[in-house]
Amino acid sequence: MATTTHTVSNQAPPLLGYDVFGADRALGEAVERHLPPEVLDEARDGLTALGRSAGSAQAASWGTEANANPPRLRTHDRYGHRIDEVDFHPAWHRLLGHAVGAGLTGAWDRPGGHVRRAAGFLVWTQAEAGHGCPLSMTHAAVPALRAEPEVAAEWEPLLTSRVYEEGLRPAGQKAGALLGMGMTEKQGGSDVRTNTTRAEPLAEDGAYLLTGHKWFCSAPMSDGFLVLAQAPDGLTCFLLPRVLPDGSRNPFAIQRLKDKLGNRSNASAEVEFDGTWARRIGEEGQGVRTIMGMVAATRLDCVTGSAALMRQAVAQAVHHTTHRSAFGGPLVDKPLMRNVLADLAVESEAATVLAMRLAAAYDDGGESEAAFLRIAVPAAKYWVTKRCTPLVGEALECLGGNGYVEESGMPRLLREAPLNSIWEGSGNVQALDVLRVLRREPLALNAFLQEVGRARGADHRLDAAIRDMLTELADLAGIEARARRVVERIALVLQGSLLVRWAPPEVADAFCASRLGGDGGAAFGTLPHTLDLASVVARARPVDS
Structure with missing residues (x-):
């Protein structure tokens, strides 16, 4: 019966076999804008290759398999020895290996390194977001480790290597290593100064034994971890290797893996330390200051990762409505659907442009840019990650019932969307961090005002905002x-100033009218109908759709 009555028509083809980088005009323009000319061609070639991989059927399959087969904890071997290992599906290792090989754990001290890496992170995250956690922490650990030059000299080449080696062995015996992080404890959450994990100094200079726990330990399969613990002179940062140089296992008891809303491919664990050897990073009592270099870099990855989820959601929505017809014509041509899609596209482009501007500030490294980042990173982390979840939800709705089905990939995006708002400090923490900077660092506010002031006079709504x-x-x-x-x-205001300077007029006009001028509603799809919405949607369309 099915062979005579079941005909499939008016269904969008899967969005596969396309160049994720080449299809993203906002990202491509940002790369052209921010990279030094001498590295531009090489970077563009690498991003194109990565974009084609990210848009391939193979990468899509890896993402599906890694999430359908989440990591499993093995606390003991068959003989009863404690091993505390986490097993991952082979697809996870394929994703992670491809990312490491593309240089997504190394950006420091390379011309345009942060812009190149941020663009690659934004592209590859669209294939699967969960494995971005160890990539981000491994990359971000470098500035913290540099507080202890001897340790940095040993570990930095491993963390920035383009070789991925799975399995637990002494880091010195591997061609590449990953680093995780553990700050949060049961009683404190973001209030890390209430941490109770103790660090007792040994006779060996800089060596300690840790006793305590971490309520959230990210990527527990990593080769090492940056953790905070209470030393005699206060809260201090430590590097905790998973395997000691003699090959023995450092005491690191994984109690269980977290059962999370999303981020299913990635492991997050509760761990216990009992006489666990660690090396001090920075001075005793300066743990928060030492690890903040890592936190700032991972917060930028929260912005970039959210921009990636937003871009993929918009690409899927525009692709589907381009190929799906209803009520006499393609959905994408219906005025109300066009309004929704254009609104989503504007939000996505604003996130991308902001993420890449922050990466360029990291590459600059000057005093003014560093001051600018102290306000811009927590502000961007607060806002972009907050906008991600409603955007993905609205994009899912553009696919109708098809979007609510797991096979579309949209539910996975929606489950992933809230994570970056929580990781590395929730919204309240980010907002309070901005206030702290405003009160204590007038140079930071001055640098921020100089940045937004570059667009003054270009749009009256921005000036008023x-x-x-x-x-x-x-x-x-x-x-x-x-x-x-x-x-x-x-x-x-920061997003508006960047779009007014760099985006096409139709995108900047839509943003300023709806986000700054008050001519938009709380829901997506409420842009003024007089704007050039068709051009905004066309700009967001994946090129092969």
């Missing part, structure tokens, strides 16, 4: 309770 933001900042009464409102305005 800058004035309103300054009014908010001048009123300190109850500012902590208003912190989210203040930081939202900071992020929107």
